[in-house]
Amino acid sequence: MEAYEELFSFLFECEKIDTHEHLLSSDHYLQSNDILFAVLERSYLPWIIFGARDLPGRTVTRQDLLEGMKKVPAAAFYRYLIRAFSSMYGFEGEFLSEENWNSLAEAIRECYLHGNMIEKWLVRYLNIKKIVWDRYWLMGNFLVDRPLFSPVLRIDPLLYGYSRQAGDHDGKNPFPYADETGISVRNFDDYLALIDSLFRKGVEGGVCAVKCAIAYNRSLSFEHVDRKKAEAVFNPAGPVKPDSEIKGFQDYVFRYCLEKAREHQFPVQIHTGPGYAFQSDPSRLGTIFEEYRDIKISLFHGGFPWVGEPGAMALFYPNLYLDLVWLPVMSPSFAVMALTEWIEATGGSRIMVGGDSWNAEGVVGSFLFNLECIAETLARLVDKKYITLSTARDIGKMILWDNPREFFGSRLQVEG
C-alpha cells in the first residue's frame, strides 16, 4: 500500500477546516483530580460501554470504565482514544488499565498545564485552520475566539419551546434564553419573533451555519403543518406533552427555521444516522430537499447505518453535502464504504470531515481515524487505476479544505 502511506502523509500535512466540534475549556479538565477520567467521560467510550440510550442521567465512575473497557477491546469508540494517547503522550499499551492509568493521567495533566491544547494539537499538529464550534449548551451565545473558531446556531431547543417545562435531548429549552435577553413570549407570534431575533443575532454574531441534531429526539420526517395546528400546541405554562402531540409543532418550527436559514443564507447541518428509535435515515429528508433547493444542507455521520442513502441523494440534489464526521469513529469500515460510494457519486465534491469531540484527545483520535479512512479509500481507487495518485491528492485537499469552504461560504472567514 505505497499509495496509502503517501496519501496519509499528504492529508496529515494539508490545511484543514474542521466542520464540527463541541470542545470544552482546558479548565474543565484541569479542575478534575483525575484528568484521564475527565477526558474519557467526555468521549464516546461511555456510549459503547453503557449504550447511548441509557447514558443520560447515569453516574459514570473510573471503575465502571475500567470494567467496561475489558468487554469492548475492539470498539472503535475505544480504539480512537488509544490512537490519540499513543500519538500525543507516547502511550504504548493496547489497553488502559489500573496499572497504566496514573502515568498516562500525569502526562495528560503536564500537557494541559504547559500550553494551549487547541493551539498545540489542533492548530500545529493537525494543521486545522478553522473550527466550526457547536456549543449546544449555550443558546444564543456566539462569542468565540476568532479567527480560529466559528459558531453555529443550534435549533433543537426551539423545537421544544411549546412549554417552558419541555427540553431537547440536552435538556435545553428556549425560555431561559428569552428571559435572559428580556424578550417576552406571550403567544405564538411572540415565539416566532423570538426565533427571528435569534437568527438576526446569529448574523451579527458571525454564525457560519445552522445545526440540528433533533434525530436524537424524534423522526426526521417533517410534514407540512398548518400554522393553526402548531399554535394549538403552544402553551408555555402547560405541561410536557407526549411526542405524538408535539410533532406538528416541531414540524412547523423546523420548517420555519429553514425559512430563516434561507432568508439569511445560512447553510444547515443535520444529524442523520444513530438516533431516537432509528427513525433517522437520510432519505426521510427527501421531501425537504425537493422543497428547499436553495439552502445548502449537509447530512452528518454518513447516515450510519444507511450510508448508501446520502450518496445516492447527492446525485439528485446539488445542494446536498456529505459530512463524514463521527462515522470513522463509529465504524472505520463503514466509513471507507461510504466514502468510496460518495467519491464515485459526487466525484469528490461536497464531502467534508469534522472531529465531533469535547477535548483535544478526542479531536486527534477522531481526525487520525478520518484521515486513515480517506487515505485508505483513495489508495484503493488508485490501486484499481480508477484515478491517479495526483487526482487522489486533489480529492483529499477538496475534502479537507475546498468543499467545507464552499459549503460555509464567506461567513467562515478563511483566506486562500
Ligand SMILES: [Zn+2]
Ligand atoms: Zn456533534
